[in-house]
Amino acid sequence: TGMPLVIAIDGPAASGKGTLAKRLADHYGLPHLDTGLLYRAVAMALLDAGLSLEDSAAAARAAQALDAGKLDDPRLRDRAMGEAASRVSSVPEVRAGLLAWQRRFAADPQGAVLDGRDIGTVVCPGASVKLFITASSEERARRRHRELVGRGESATFATILADIEARDARDASRSAAPLRMADDAIRLDTTELDADAAFAEARGIVEQSRGDAD
Ligand code: CDP
Numbered sequence: 001t002g003m004p005l006v007i008a009i010d011g012p013a014a015s016g017k018g019t020l021a022k023r024l025a026d027h028y029g030l031p032h033l034d035t036g037l038l039y040r041a042v043a044m045a046l047l048d049a050g051l052s053l054e055d056s057a058a059a060a061r062a063a064q065a066l067d068a069g070k071l072d073d074p075r076l077r078d079r080a081m082g083e084a085a086s087r088v089s090s091v092p093e094v095r096a097g098l099l100a101w102q103r104r105f106a107a108d109p110q111g112a113v114l115d116g117r118d119i120g121t122v123v124c125p126g127a128s129v130k131l132f133i134t135a136s137s138e139e140r141a142r143r144r145h146r147e148l149v150g151r152g153e154s155a156t157f158a159t160i161l162a163d164i165e166a167r168d169a170r171d172a173s174r175s176a177a178p179l180r181m182a183d184d185a186i187r188l189d190t191t192e193l194d195a196d197a198a199f200a201e202a203r204g205i206v207e208q209s210r211g212d213a214d
Pocket residue numbers: 012013014015018035036037039040082085086087089115116117118119167171
């Protein structure tokens with residue numbers, strides 16, 4: 001059909017949604033937005049300005065003023081930034097401030113791939129395909145640990161596992177756009193799948209739903 005392909009990918013921390021989103025975007029020639037980076041950028045703006053993460057008014061202003069040109073700052077990937085992002089992301093005005101931006105991205109006439117926590121539920125409820133990526137918390141902690149050690153951050157596996165479980169609980173229990181699978185999403189458990197196998201599965205799901213739409 002002539003409808004642009006919009007792929008919504010959600011899931012908890014280190015489930016592999018970003019890696020998968022990027023590969024699907026490359027494969028289909030679509031622009032990709034890692035929406036976690038937007039929340040990380042809001043948190044970084046507060047921290048750099050010496051403001052408290054609890055200052056919701058400042059967080060809302062930072063979301064309004066977000067500079068999309070800065071989304072490739074490597075500091076956004078620091079462990080502390082994921083934590084900080086999770087705190088500011090519970091502020092409704094922050095979510096509202098970033099929503100229009102994400103929707104504009106998703107409205108690209110070419111289509112788009114977005115990954116985050118609320119893409120299938122809030123940002124792109126009409127997406128062509130919705131994937132909900134999961135993996136056991138132990139496997140996710142192993143992945144994140146490997147990644148952080150590779151970047152030279154020192155953190156024990158136990159600390160990262162505790163981080164991930166605390167963040168999942170916070171993301172799933174907040175009242176503004178909690179992490180939740182959309183009713184029409186397809187769940188993909190990657191605990192036993194490497195990135196190649198997860199990509200192959202996801203591509204099959206996308207092809208299937210494109211076939212159904214024709
Ligand atoms: O890569 P990882 O899953 O660790 O984190 P991320 O996707 O960069 O997201 C960091 C934090 O931003 C999450 O813990 C969420 O609280 C928040 N977030 C959100 O609330 N909504 C999104 N669409 C994306 C991220």
